[in-house]
Amino acid sequence: MTNIRNTIHRASLQVYVLAVALLSVLLVSPSVAQTLSEQLLPLLENPGNPLLEISSSEGDLYIELFPNAAPQSVRRVLDLATGTLMPNGNGGNYYDGLTFHRVVPGSFLQTGAAERAGRERPRTMADEINARGLGLEQQKLLDNTGRPHAWMNIADTADFQDRVLVPLYRNMNIRNREQADTQQERITDRLRNMNIMQAHELLGYRYNAALPSRRPVAGSVLMANKGPGTNDAELLISLIDTPWLTATHTVIGRIVAGGSLANSISRQPESSVRIYHIRPVEILPTDVVQQPVPEGVINESNQP
Numbered sequence: 001m002t003n004i005r006n007t008i009h010r011a012s013l014q015v016y017v018l019a020v021a022l023l024s025v026l027l028v029s030p031s032v033a034q035t036l037s038e039q040l041l042p043l044l045e046n047p048g049n050p051l052l053e054i055s056s057s058e059g060d061l062y063i064e065l066f067p068n069a070a071p072q073s074v075r076r077v078l079d080l081a082t083g084t085l086m087p088n089g090n091g092g093n094y095y096d097g098l099t100f101h102r103v104v105p106g107s108f109l110q111t112g113a114a115e116r117a118g119r120e121r122p123r124t125m126a127d128e129i130n131a132r133g134l135g136l137e138q139q140k141l142l143d144n145t146g147r148p149h150a151w152m153n154i155a156d157t158a159d160f161q162d163r164v165l166v167p168l169y170r171n172m173n174i175r176n177r178e179q180a181d182t183q184q185e186r187i188t189d190r191l192r193n194m195n196i197m198q199a200h201e202l203l204g205y206r207y208n209a210a211l212p213s214r215r216p217v218a219g220s221v222l223m224a225n226k227g228p229g230t231n232d233a234e235l236l237i238s239l240i241d242t243p244w245l246t247a248t249h250t251v252i253g254r255i256v257a258g259g260s261l262a263n264s265i266s267r268q269p270e271s272s273v274r275i276y277h278i279r280p281v282e283i284l285p286t287d288v289v290q291q292p293v294p295e296g297v298i299n300e301s302n303q304p
Contacts, residue, residue, distance in 0.1 A: 040283055043256040050078060051283060052253070054111075055276040056100070058265050061237075061258035062281070063221050069212045070128040070252045073223050073231060077252065080233055081278045086122055088114075094122075094233060095278040099271040109266045110224055111275055112234035121232045127205060127225075131247040133213025136197035149196055153244035164191075167202035200247055204228035207247070214251040216242045221253040239263055 041047055044064050054061040067074040079085035080094035087093055098117055102110035114121050131137065139149055141164070148154040154163065168190060174180050180187065197207070205228040216222055218241050224234035231250060238245070239262060255262060265273050 036281075036283060040257060040281075045254075050074065051256070051281045052077070052081060052278055053281045054258075054278050056265070057274045057276070058268070059258065059261045061262055062256050063253045064256045065221075065253040066212075066214065066251065069214050070223075070250050072125060073128050073250050073252045076122065076125060076231075076233065077235070078280060080122065081280060086114075086120070086233075088117075088119060093277065093279075094119075095275055098275050100265055100268075100273045100275070101271050103266045103268065103270050105267045106263060107238070107240050107266065109237045109239075109262060110234060112224065112232075114233065116271070121234075124230045124232050126229050127207075127223075127231060127248075128211055128250045129205070129207050129247050130209055130211045130213040131197045131200065131205075131207040132209050133211070134215060134246055136200070136247050137195050139196040141194040141196055141199050142191060151196055151243050151246055152199065163203060164199060167199075168194075171202055197247065200228075205248060216245040216249060216251055219255045219259060220251050221255065222249040222251050225249060237262055239266060 040051065040062060044051070045066075046064075050065040050067065052063040052065060054063065065074045065077065076085070083093040085094070088096055090097075094114065095112065098111055098114065100109045100111050101113050101116055102108070136151075139151065141149055141152065143149070148160060148164070152163070154160050168187065169175075169180065172183065172186070172190070174183060174187075201207075214220070216238055218239060220238045220242075222236045222238060222245065223231040224236040225231050225248075228248075235252075236249065237255065239259075
C-alpha cells in the first residue's frame, strides 16, 4: 500500500511540475518579447522608424530604417522583406535564402544579389540623396596642387579621365582631341572651379534638396549600386566611415544591434553566411527616452 501511495505521489508531482512548466511558458513568452522591446527601443533614433531583423546562419542583426531620409528606398526594402514585391516562389520573400555574397573584412558586407540564387532583381530606382545638405557644393574637386579630393576616390589617371574628363568633355560638346587642345583654357577653368557635387552631376547623379542629409558613417546601411539611378534591392552594410560613398550611395538605415556580429560576418568567406530571412520587427510600445541624434545626421530639423 505504501508503494502505491508513493507511486501516486510521484505521478502527481510530475503532473504538477509539468503544469507549472507550461504555465511558465505562457507567462514568460510575453516578457521575452517585452525584453526585446526594452533592449531595442532605446537604441532607435526614432521609435516610429521601421525595424528590420536580418536572421542569418551566424545570428541576428537589427537595422533601423530611415523613411524620412529615403522614403522610396525604404518602401522598396520593406516590400521585398514582406513579400509584397517579388516573393521568391518557394513560399518565402525576396531576401530569404540569399547570402552575404560580398565581404571586406572589417569594412563591408553586402547582400541582395538574387541572381546568385537563380532569381531576378527588381527594377532599378533613383537615388535619394541631398548633396547640398552634405556640403558637397563647398568641396572643390581639385586642391591647389591639382590633386582630386579624397571623397572622389580617384584611383589613377585613367580613372580620372573616365570619371571626370569624359563627362566634362561631353558636357562641353568636345568630341575629339583637336577640340580639346583648342579649348584647354576653358577646360582648365572648369576643372579649377568645379566642386564635387558638380562632378557627380556630370556623371548622372541627381539630388533632392528636400531630404534630410545623412553621411555614410560606420554602421550605416546603404543601397548598393553600379552608378547613378541603379539602386534595386542590394544592401551594403558599412562597418567603417566611408566618406568616398558620400552623395553616390543612398543611406537608408543603420545597425542598432549586432554590430560585433556584422564585423564577424565580414571576416567569413564570401557567400558562406546564409540569410534565413529579412523581416520587419514589430516591437511592443513602451515609454522611451529619445536618444541623442547619432553622428551622420546633418539636417536635424528635418528628422522624424
